[in-house]
Amino acid sequence: MALAGAVLAACGSSGPGSSITLYSGQHVQTTDALVAGFEKITGITVNVRSDDEDTLSDEIVAEGARSPADVIYTENTPAIQYLADQGLLAEVDPSTLAATPTRFNSPDGRWVGVSARVSVLIYNPSLIARRDLPTSVLQLADPRYRGLVAFSPAETDFQPIVTSVERTYGHAAALRWLEGLKANAGSHVYPDNETVSDQVNRGAVAFGVINQYYWYRLQAEVGAASMHSKITYFAPHDPGYVLDISPAAVLRSSTHQAAAQRFLAYLVSPQGQEIIAHSISFEYPIASGVTTARPETPFDQLQPNDITVAELGDGSTAIALLKEAGLL
Amino acid sequence: MTTTDGRPGLSVVDPPTDPPVPARRPRRPWVLVATSLVVTVVLLAPLAFLLIEAAGAGVSTVLHLIFRPLTATLLWNTVRLTVVVTALCAVIGTLAAWCVECTDLPGRRIWAVLVVVPFAIPDFVVSFGWASLTTWMQGFRGAVVVMTLAVYPLVYLPVAASFRAADPEQEDVARSLGISRTRTFVRITLGQARGAILGGCVLVALVMLAEYGAFEILGYQTFTTEIFTEYQLSFNPGAASALVLVLVVVGLLVLSLEAAARGRGRVVRIGPQVQRVTAPHRLGRATAPVLVAFAVLVGLALGVPIGSCVYWTFEGGAHSLGGVSLLSATWHTVLYSGTAAALATVMALPVALLAVRYPRGVGRLFERSTLLVLAMPGIVIAFTLSYFLVRYADSFLYQQAPLLVVAYAILFFPLALVGVKASVAHAPVGLEEVARSLGQGRLAVLWRVTLPLIAPGLAASFCLVLLAAVTELTATLILVPTGVQTLATQFWAYQQNLSYGQAAPFALVIIAIAAVPSYVLGRYFDRTPVQDGVATVAPAAPSATPSAVPTVGSGL
Numbered sequence: 083m084a085l086a087g088a089v090l091a092a093c094g095s096s097g098p099g100s101s102i103t104l105y106s107g108q109h110v111q112t113t114d115a116l117v118a119g120f121e122k123i124t125g126i127t128v129n130v131r132s133d134d135e136d137t138l139s140d141e142i143v144a145e146g147a148r149s150p151a152d153v154i155y156t157e158n159t160p161a162i163q164y165l166a167d168q169g170l171l172a173e174v175d176p177s178t179l180a181a182t183p184t185r186f187n188s189p190d191g192r193w194v195g196v197s198a199r200v201s202v203l204i205y206n207p208s209l210i211a212r213r214d215l216p217t218s219v220l221q222l223a224d225p226r227y228r229g230l231v232a233f234s235p236a237e238t239d240f241q242p243i244v245t246s247v248e249r250t251y252g253h254a255a256a257l258r259w260l261e262g263l264k265a266n267a268g269s270h271v272y273p274d275n276e277t278v279s280d281q282v283n284r285g286a287v288a289f290g291v292i293n294q295y296y297w298y299r300l301q302a303e304v305g306a307a308s309m310h311s312k313i314t315y316f317a318p319h320d321p322g323y324v325l326d327i328s329p330a331a332v333l334r335s336s337t338h339q340a341a342a343q344r345f346l347a348y349l350v351s352p353q354g355q356e357i358i359a360h361s362i363s364f365e366y367p368i369a370s371g372v373t374t375a376r377p378e379t380p381f382d383q384l385q386p387n388d389i390t391v392a393e394l395g396d397g398s399t400a401i402a403l404l405k406e407a408g409l410l
Numbered sequence: 411m412t413t414t415d416g417r418p419g420l421s422v423v424d425p426p427t428d429p430p431v432p433a434r435r436p437r438r439p440w441v442l443v444a445t446s447l448v449v450t451v452v453l454l455a456p457l458a459f460l461l462i463e464a465a466g467a468g469v470s471t472v473l474h475l476i477f478r479p480l481t482a483t484l485l486w487n488t489v490r491l492t493v494v495v496t497a498l499c500a501v502i503g504t505l506a507a508w509c510v511e512c513t514d515l516p517g518r519r520i521w522a523v524l525v526v527v528p529f530a531i532p533d534f535v536v537s538f539g540w541a542s543l544t545t546w547m548q549g550f551r552g553a554v555v556v557m558t559l560a561v562y563p564l565v566y567l568p569v570a571a572s573f574r575a576a577d578p579e580q581e582d583v584a585r586s587l588g589i590s591r592t593r594t595f596v597r598i599t600l601g602q603a604r605g606a607i608l609g610g611c612v613l614v615a616l617v618m619l620a621e622y623g624a625f626e627i628l629g630y631q632t633f634t635t636e637i638f639t640e641y642q643l644s645f646n647p648g649a650a651s652a653l654v655l656v657l658v659v660v661g662l663l664v665l666s667l668e669a670a671a672r673g674r675g676r677v678v679r680i681g682p683q684v685q686r687v688t689a690p691h692r693l694g695r696a697t698a699p700v701l702v703a704f705a706v707l708v709g710l711a712l713g714v715p716i717g718s719c720v721y722w723t724f725e726g727g728a729h730s731l732g733g734v735s736l737l738s739a740t741w742h743t744v745l746y747s748g749t750a751a752a753l754a755t756v757m758a759l760p761v762a763l764l765a766v767r768y769p770r771g772v773g774r775l776f777e778r779s780t781l782l783v784l785a786m787p788g789i790v791i792a793f794t795l796s797y798f799l800v801r802y803a804d805s806f807l808y809q810q811a812p813l814l815v816v817a818y819a820i821l822f823f824p825l826a827l828v829g830v831k832a833s834v835a836h837a838p839v840g841l842e843e844v845a846r847s848l849g850q851g852r853l854a855v856l857w858r859v860t861l862p863l864i865a866p867g868l869a870a871s872f873c874l875v876l877l878a879a880v881t882e883l884t885a886t887l888i889l890v891p892t893g894v895q896t897l898a899t900q901f902w903a904y905q906q907n908l909s910y911g912q913a914a915p916f917a918l919v920i921i922a923i924a925a926v927p928s929y930v931l932g933r934y935f936d937r938t939p940v941q942d943g944v945a946t947v948a949p950a951a952p953s954a955t956p957s958a959v960p961t962v963g964s965g966l
Binding site: 101109110111132133135136141150270271272273280285286300301303304408 | 475478479483486545548549550624629631636639640641642656797800801804808809892893903904907909910
């Protein structure tokens with residue numbers, strides 16, 4: 083009976099006048115632009131619940147079969163892979179998956195890659211010269227950077243870097259590295275990457291670890307004249323040079339499967355990708371052959387570490403390490 | 411005024427000294443007992459949920475989580491900040507109150523208003539005001555300065571009320587016995603205000619334990635910020651409940667500290683409660699420095715946050731973030747806060763009536779147990795409620811507006827109780843008895859006699875809760891319905907995105923709205939019963955003033 087109701091709802095609600103609920107851990111700028119575009123084309127209303135991606139994925143686990151969410155869209159893959167591992171995600175339509183290069187999709191087709199971002203160093207040239215910056219992520223723990231480096235351990239963007247370091251150097255070395263980094267950062271352990279960017283830009287600390295688009299977004303916010311910082315990359319293929327995929331998925335419990343799948347298809351469609359390419363979110367479009375229209379390093383010139391989305395997993399390795407180091 | 415005993419303090423836990431106990435104790439009306447029971451159960455639900463969840467996680471898991479490296483850091487961060495800020499607030503609040511109430515400071519009436527206004531500005535806005543201007547205001551240093559400036563009125567208000575009500579003759583007696591000016595000040599003047607200072611300090615400490623937004627902006631890690639992070643990392647109270655338990659225990663310690671200290675010593679005032687008009691202390695050559703000090707205090711506490719918001723409103727950069735309109739956010743803020751204020755006031759009514767009119771037995775028990783809410787920060791109430799409903803109540807009310815309203819009502823119930831209780835205590839029970847003897851039913855008496863008598867107190871309670879809810883951030887962030895933004899949550903979204911120009915107008919509207927109930931409350935507490943000719947009703951007495959005003963912007 084309930085199943086029949088769900089099927090009926092699923093069939094009858096993908097057109098104008100229906101609505102879906104989107105749990106979005108993505109930046110509001112990106113989400114708002116995409117939702118507006120989708121609503122205009124389809125007439126389907128999207129209710130957006132914005133929060134941190136890890137909060138949302140845990141809410142969905144707690145909500146279980148009664149989750150109000152139809153679609154989840156996050157900044158990084160671990161939060162969504164966690165849901166896939168719990169069997170809470172529906173399979174994504176093959177045609178949607180085909181729009182994005184396979185290596186940026188869930189290995190078992192449970193989520194689709196929508197956009198990408200890459201980790202960088204933000205630095206304040208008046209406090210540290212570029213040649214004095216670390217070229218490898220391991221050097222962040224070098225005692226010579228004591229008091230100079232800022233980072234945000236609670237930010238989910240930081241977890242893939244930890245996972246990558248652990249994968250390359252092993253658990254013990256990764257823990258020592260985190261402890262050294264914590265000591266170096268001292269009071270410059272901030273709640274999020276926006277704060278890291280802002281504090282470096284304003285000269286409170288010499289440099290920090292962020293994703294590239296935070297810098298561009300800060301520039302859009304405060305104006306080029308107020309930018310006192312620059313960004314630079316780790317050495318090519320360094321474990322700290324990590325490409326993160328922002329993925330989206332449909333909940334298995336959704337009673338609006340068709341509309342939810344349409345939303346996913348829209349995200350990776352040329353229209354959706356053009357919005358990402360031109361919006362002020364400054365992330366890299368990765369599907370339907372669309373490329374960034376921004377002054378960022380072109381996507382094909384990036385030289386990230388070769389860690390795969392499967393190896394990034396659900397982030398539990400990183401969280402355990404961060405807890406062990408007293409950072410969470 | 412019958413309760414002018416000069417030790418206002420945290421009068422929520424401070425029953426009126428002489429409640430009008432009828433000579434022959436009538437039977438407690440069961441309706442009153444039943445409704446009070448329901449209210450108490452609702453108020454204690456979050457605490458019960460928390461314990462159930464912690465128990466579910468297992469004792470060993472919880473202990474393991476408590477005894478990890480981070481807990482010590484958090485405890486140290488939280489305790490040292492709480493101690494330093496509380497001490498600074500005690501000094502600033504007491505000195506400012508003494509200058510305004512007891513000296514010939516020029517412009518006393520204006521200063522009396524200006525030093526209290528910072529109170530209507532939420533802590534996270536003060537923090538934003540400072541942090542957006544200078545990076546110097548970060549970490550421990552920033553937290554000390556910002557929080558002191560944001561919460562010192564919590565000490566100022568009760569202490570000023572206490573000075574107003576204090577018996578000046580004692581100082582004269584002390585001086586006439588040859589005790590020096592300084593010793594008289596310390597032993598008599600401060601001695602009389604001791605309860606008020608202590609009560610204010612307890613409120614400051616509770617605010618410090620509950621604050622989230624300000625510390626998040628300043629990048630200072632405390633229990634509450636970490637609990638927030640923890641819940642974000644895993645929406646699982648089992649894990650976060652470990653830290654929550656430590657926080658609640660610290661809160662209970664603070665509360666019991668106050669109760670213990672209050673028990674010692676007494677301040678008595680004999681004779682008719684008529685204030686003898688005495689000449690204020692002369693500041694003399696100290697006048698100029700004191701004026702400068704007041705100007706600096708007001709400039710830092712009021713000028714910087716408001717100035718900063720105005721500056722960003724006009725000077726903010728390009729706007730990259732969309733969001734709900736100011737109008738929509740204002741409407742939802744007023745809707746939720748107003749409903750919560752009404753609900754909390756209604757909930758406080760039976761508990762206050764029972765506690766005052768039938769002070770022995772369950773009445774007192776209900777009242778006392780509702781005060782446990784004070785040790786539960788907003789973040790804890792919000793998370794436990796929403797998690798519990800998802801887990802055990804089939805998602806009833808989950809992510810819906812009524813849940814936010816109920817959470818506000820629970821969170822700010824102690825505030826509502828203050829006003830309602832004070833006015834019930836002062837409403838002459840004789841009038842009700844007369845009405846009863848004339849054949850009126852209980853409900854008719856309540857409606858036609860009691861409610862009109864206590865109406866001003868109900869209005870004050872409504873305003874207090876309204877003020878507190880409008881400036882609340884933490885619980886609102888967690889419970890706001892999908893697709894809705896209030897002023898506080900939209901401000902927060904912009905602020906986190908560093909969109910200062912877009913965040914600032916929302917902060918200004920919060921301040922403007924908060925100013926309305928603040929003004930009403932100021933008028934209410936300023937009235938002297940004699941002038942108003944409603945001596946028996948108006949009064950909320952100094953003993954209510956202090957704990958009344960306190961919690962603005964706090965999120966106790």
